[in-house]
Amino acid sequence: MKAFHSRIPLPLALIALLAACPVMAAENWVTTWMASPQPTWGNELPLPTRIPEALTDSTLHQKVRISSGGSRVRVVVSNEYGKQPLVIGAARIALLEGADHIRAGSGHTLTFGSQEQVTLAAGETRVSDPMELAVPALSELAISLYLPQHTPLTTFHWDGKQTAFITPGNHVDTQRLEGSEQVEARLFLSDILVDAPLDTHALVVLGDSITDGNGSTLDSNRRWPDFLAQRLAAQRLAVLNAGISGARLLEDGMGVSALARFKRDVLGKPRVKTVIVMLGINDISWPGSSFAPNERLPAKEQLIAGYRQLIDQARRNNIRIIGTTLMPVEGALDGTIVKNYHSAEKEQLRQAINDWIRTSHAFDAVIDFDLMTRDPEHPSRLLPTVDSGDHLHPGDTGNKAMAEEIDLKTLI
Template sequence: MPIQIGEIRAARAGEDSKITAGTDRAVTFGGQAKATVPAGAPLVSDPVELPLDALSRLSISVYLPQPTPISTFHWDGKQTAYIGDGNQTASETIATAQTTDARTLVSEILVDAPANDGAVIAIGDSITDGNGATLDADNRWPDVLAERLVSKHVSVLNAGISGARLLDDAMGVKASARFDRDVLAQPGVKAVILLIGINDISWPGTPFAPEKSLPSLAALTTGYLQLAAQAHAHNLIIIGGTLTPFEGALSGTPLDAYYTPEKEALRQKVNNWIRTSGAFDAVVDFDLLLRDPVHPTRLLPEFDSGDHLHPGDKGNRAMAAAIDLGQLIKN
């Protein structure tokens, strides 16, 4: 259903629900403060004059004048959003009734950066989305990669969706179905880093996919080849990431069958193919980087967020540091 917008304002973010004084700007749509988001379609605002430094954090305040059910959102946003009563869009501090770490309504922010050399897009699942990273700390591995690329005038876009899969829809559509929207349609994209497939392997036999059988190696590699072909058809560099260790993942929960020796054997075959197939312009071996040398089917404890699946802050920083910038940038 359409969404009625009463007012939107943008500012540099301050601490918690505060904005930086003096940076508040009105966001308009065809010169008007009120607007309607069409059902199933985006709504793009007028340009906003708000100078920003690299890695700046923005606050987008949205007033909804009527009760508005949200049917789609980014549930694992890892950033606190503040929800209050009434129109507080021009307030320097939101009087908060509740918070959420999901992202709603705003899907992307376009920044006019004349001195830039394009963008790198990280597409994947919860490991890219930042599930194991600290809330509000910008410690996802794409965040840390963005820090490394500031001096190169290259931005990083995070297209990770927690629960995403290569071959099937789930928490978000399958990678092949969203590759056009999340990668090819993004302005200035030069390269893509692909890290996806662990949910295709691990979900079968769990409450997430109780009737699903393990995908074949051929089905997975065909999926990867399709994404590589799409990237190369648009003259993009595509880097493949090996799937990270997951023994012990989510044990003691209803997803206790997330890991099995059979699933591990398939992960090893997939990783061998990623390393040796030549399908990608380069490979970043996240598996080798993050695994425990003493127990290589497990994450190294210092990189583990604690659930034996998602890297923590230190693991995310190690992932970003392992990426060869020369493989992303051709100039």
């Protein structure tokens, strides 16, 4: 089957394929895992990328835990922020057994347009051909990509919260994931799709570092969307984590703004039924901080207008949109290289936005994460049992509590 490109929105491309091939009418391709692509940066941000500048003749081994299962899989690779062609010399997918071993007999070579090698133009995204591989819900997969040429690492997902391995040479057919170098970012890998039962849909969580799992344990799948995926697995609703650490609603941050990426990360995913929007705290906290020292605090009306743009886009596409209140951040990142993340003026704006989210009825439903996670004795701070220790991000216990407090009926 001929591969299709990201220049056609993915649902439209699938519709075109179904129309051209009536025998495929029973297919139901659903995104079951994603990592929102980001451009790498230099010294304009206070945090390092923590990845090499480039790789040559190297294999990347990356692990993912999917949400919904299916009878076949496809892998999406992205050169969205590349300045030159990306050559993938070989690619392979397999089921994991334990932390780092390939399940015997599960490894399969990925092809793109029936070819084992694929070249992505600068800015291009490619989807692999369908691969016959039954993957259960919540299973872990290994995706290996061989980069034969000098390859600048310009498209990545910074806070992967999963160890990836880099090893010299072509080792896509390895039986154990290991490498001479390790990173915690996602490199060029953006989506996994499954051919799922016909009643399977997707829910996207559009968020920032709290959604991305910044305070959770590495290699543990303990982000709050991970816990939510466990609750929804039996209901055939895939949970897609579109969190980007440092993400903002109105302006670019450690990635493009939510207004700019909503089409790619929500509307561009097939079978999306619901989107949860958990954004705004970085719009409030970044101005005047080490991240954006020369920016001014946005007005309440600007943030509301941004939320309304997302709401309008979702409703025009028959997608249920749920807002969340902004969690407390007093004391956030104190003692780190990030200064002035919180202030009394910023707290006042957070409270005003939360009041609007709760009372405006602009969203189809509201998840009150502020109420769930704040300390009753000090409401501008996180509960100690929720706090990872940096007074901004929940830890594993907090993430689990957040997911378990959500009324699933509001999501469907």
